Amino acid sequence: MRATIGSLRDLMGDACQAASVPKDKAAFVVEHYLAGELRGRTSHGIAKFCFESRFFPQREGSPQIVRDQGALAVIDARREIGPISAAYAVDVAVGKAADLGAGIIGMINTQRYGILAQWSERIAEHGYLGIVMNTSRAEATVHRGRTPVLGVNPLSFAIPTLDEPIVADMSTTLAPMGVLWEARRTGGPLPPGCFVDEHGNPTDDPHAATSAVVFGEHRGLALSLLLQILTGSLFAFPMGAAVKSTWSTGYTFLALDPSFGGQVTGFPEHNTQFADAIRSAVTRDGAPMRLPGQASKERADHALATGTVELDDAVFRRLQARAAGDFASD
Structure with missing residues (x-):
């Protein structure tokens, strides 16, 4: 409809x-x-x-910082509604980037939010490189795997330019878990090749699926592993099977300012020039190259x-x- x-x-x-x-x-x-x-x-x-x-x-209350050391901080979100806690984490990251050149923020004990792109974009609108990611319960496995060992570990980054930021928002699995949850509600099939059953066999049956599949085979595993560390042990948050619920899921927000202290200038200008070079490239069909987030x-x-x-x-x-x-x- x-x-x-x-x-x-x-x-x-x-x-x-x-x-x-x-x-x-x-x-x-x-x-x-x-x-x-x-x-x-x-x-x-x-x-x-x-x-x-x-x-x-x-929700139990407003988020609060429970550990704070230089550019790093950890937030206990106190089961706050996801978009509200994420906005708070962004503000903390941006504030630290303004003072110290970098904000590296871990957050836990929060409800979930929707797309990640809005939060990395908010950071980039301040002129900083914004990177946002989170983990989940162990719901993902690698190509030909059968045991879920990784979170779905989505990633978003936003690059400031002289115009709107360039924003990427991606899952490290071939399809997000939300696709599986919705298919279970509606009874519709899963996209082919994106989920496996308990034996590691690809399935389009949402009730038989037990794991999402990481993209890119072992290259995807390497990236997902990095994101797992950045949303887990970096802040002493649980990882893999130790993530038992929404409340023990780790979230990370990075705000990086290369111009801090006047050491580097022209960050958005250089990004704009490079983005223009990408746009001027063409596909084999003669179409212009598409930047992340454009569609x-x-x-x-x-x-x-x-x-x-x-x-x-x-x-x-x-x-x-x-x-x-x-x-x-x-």
Whole structure:
């Protein structure tokens, strides 16, 4: 079905009210998940909002810094709603980058959020290189593997330019776990080759799937391993099978300022020149090269221009239930 953006925004706002989200934060939470939907990241948009809103009443308070040493800090989010805790972590990272040239922030005990791109982009808008990542329970395995040992370990980075930041947002698995969760709800098939069963065999059956598959075979494993360390042992957070729940999942926010102390100048200018060089390159079909995040932005611009978005009927019904105060049905 096609739903108007305005109607989705209203229903999400009603759901936030029903879940006792603070009035001054509700619109911010709504716009975060709505942005995921508009950018075409449907597993991290309205469907993710419907899933995560069940946990909104479990917030215990505002996030707080529990360890602070130079450029590094650790935040106990106190089970805060994901977009609210992420915004807090970004502010801490940016503040440290302004003072020290780098902000390296670990966060734990938070509810989940949707897309990562918004947070790396917020950092880049201050002129800093922004990198955001998180882990999960052990839900991913490598090519030809059968045992889930890694988190799904998504990564986003944003590069400041003289115009809008260049933003990448990617999973290190062939498909995000949100695809599996939604397929289990709807009964639809999984994308081929992205998930395996308990024997390590590829499956498109969402009820047989036990692990997402890391992209790029062992090169993907290497990258996912790095992200696991950066969201785990770097801050003494659990990793792999030791991640038991949402509350023991690690999140990392990096803000890096190469111009600190006047040692390096022209960071956004150099990035702009390089981005222009990439855009001027062409594919074998003669089309211009596409930068990371470009397609997502175009989808969002189109949705905003039409005022509507395509939405699965079941997701819309679930959103209506949340707006009516029903957080149990799924």
